[in-house]
Amino acid sequence: SFVLAGADKDNYAISNTNATTTGNIEKAVLAATAENKQKVQNAVNPTFTVAITGFVTGDDVSAIQMMPVATTTVIQSTGVGTYPITVSGGTTANYTFNYISGILEIIPSADASLASVGVSVGNLSPDFDPAVFSYTAAVSNTTTSITFSPAANSNATIKINGTSLSGNPAAGTVNLAVGSNTITMEVTAQDGSIKTYTFVVTRAASADASLTALTLSTGTLSPAFASGITNYTATVGNAVTSITLIPTAANATVKVNGTSVASGSGYVSAGLVVGNNTITIVTTAQDGTTTKTYTLTVTRAASADASLASVSVNVGNLSPAFDPAVFSYTATVSNATTSITFSPAANRNATIKINGTSLSGNPAAGTVNLNVGANTITMEVTAQDGTVKTYTFVVTR
Known part of the structure; x- marks a missing residue:
């Protein structure tokens, strides 16, 4: 019912008339917005969320039977950039949805671990x-x-x-x-x-103190060189008075007779005596503690020279003139000469006898008494190795 009011209300009367009309009530619109997200490339996608706004007074999300969902085409390996997050779906009796896309930003990784x-x-x-x-x-x-x-x-x-x-x-x-x-x-x-x-x-430093090679300037190693063999011999002729060794080591330092020698370099061992000469090679490994000793015995042969180098006499003349390769001589002296002195010289390591009597020194001198007539005098020269040569002198007084 209606009641009139105001100063002029009494000037009017209200009459009732019955009538019918039809109206449409339309659903309200809700905004379904995908919330923006960020992730590092190759990380898994974050959880996507949808924000709902536009409820009429008194309503809330309970008015929605099924929430809209946000999705993207981005996969874990998608490259750096920005990509859309789209919204779809959802059901509600009293509203319709306006779908608003969001942004997924993929940023470079800062992981340098x-x-x-x-x-x-x-x-x-x-x-x-x-x-x-x-x-x-x-x-x-x-x-x-x-x-x-x-x-x-x-x-x-x-x-x-x-x-x-x-x-x-x-x-x-x-x-x-x-x-x-x-x-x-x-x-x-x-x-x-x-x-x-x-x-x-x-x-770690090497503990290998072995030689890898050992060579000689003359002579032959016996046995043939092998790293594991530490004792060797070599023989050289009497004319050889020095020998050069070349020791080689892969991981060791080398001393020969106490003198440092670079690997692959030569060491000269001079003054070889006749007979045995011992040369010691000591190697020290990189570790500074492991050592190895190699021993080389060089045997220098004795002289085989049993020749006289010269012979002189204090009186008369030898015939023929002395020649080391001629072994028979004659000489003539006067009757007044009762003795003759020979002065022979030979290899310094040889010994000399005149008529069986050893001479002292080399060169030396030996005197022989002479009888009237022919006097046969022998001079025996013995080399260092025992070789003997005999020279004969017939001196006629």
Whole structure:
């Protein structure tokens, strides 16, 4: 019912008339908006959410029977960039949805950490931890190289000692010198961030003190050289007064008779005496403690020279004139000459006898008394090796 009001209300009357009409009540519109998200490349997609706005007074999400969902075409490996997040679906009795897309931003990775590192030989100390950047390892002397197998974020790059590795995970081999070898591993993240890991690998010094070769300037080693054989002999002629040795060692220092000799260089052993001459070669390995001694006995042959170099007499003349290769001579002296003195000289290592009597010294002198008539005088020369030559002198008084 209606009641009139106001100053002029009494001037009017209200009459009722019955009537019917039809109206449409339309659903209100809800905005379904995908919320913006961000992720690092190669990370799993974040959880997508939808914000609902536009409820009439008194309503909330309970008025929605099924919520709209947000989706994207982006997968884990999709590259850096911005991509749409679309909204679809959802049911509600009293509303319709206006779908508003959001943005998924994929950013470069800042991860420059190694995930793991393997080595082909030895063990890292401490055990690998991505947050620890310095390591050591020890290997034997026979290990001449080491291979690292690092793995990092799939978009990172790895260099070992400045050389880029192919692949990730990858492998890189480094040659090792004896002693400490510092190896750096540089990891560069997708966004340019860098982390450097350092590995100090110590290769043990060699304990090999063996010679690899031994040669002589003259003569022949007996037995033939072998690293494991340490005693040798060699024979040289009497005319050889010195010999040069050339010792070679791969991983050792060398001294010959106490004198340092570079591997592959010659050492001259002068003043060989007749008979045995002992030469000692001592090698010291890289480890500074392991040594090995080689012994070479060089035998210089005795002289076989039993020739006289010269003979003179104090009276008369030898006929023919003296020649070391002529062994018979004559000489004539006056009756007044009752003796003759011979002055022979021979190889300094030979001995001389006149008529069986040894002469003292070389050169020497020996006197023989003479009878009237022919006097046969023998001069026997014995070389150092025992060789004997006899010269005969017939002196007629």
